[in-house]
Amino acid sequence: MEGVAMNDDVVPDARGCEELRLIRAFLRLRDPGRRRRILELAEQLVEEVGSAATGAAVPAHHPSSQLETPPGPAE
Numbered sequence: 001m002e003g004v005a006m007n008d009d010v011v012p013d014a015r016g017c018e019e020l021r022l023i024r025a026f027l028r029l030r031d032p033g034r035r036r037r038i039l040e041l042a043e044q045l046v047e048e049v050g051s052a053a054t055g056a057a058v059p060a061h062h063p064s065s066q067l068e069t070p071p072g073p074a075e
Helices: 008-026 032-054
Strands: none
Touching: none
8 A cells, every 4th residue: 555654544444433333323222221221331331441450439320429520630
C-alpha cells in the first residue's frame, strides 16, 4: 500500500467503530433483562479496571456512586 501514511486519526476511527458496534448490538437486544445484564457487565468491567488503577474505595454499583461523577486526575 504505497502512499498510505499512518496518522493519529486511525485510533479514534477504530474506537468509533467499536462504539458503533456496541451500540448496534445493544439496540438489537429486545429483552430488558439482557440489556440490564449488559449494562451490569460493562459497569463491572469499568469498576475492575478503575479499582485496580486507583484503589477506589466505593464500588461503582454502590448507590452512592450514582450521585456524582468522581473528579478526574489533577491537571
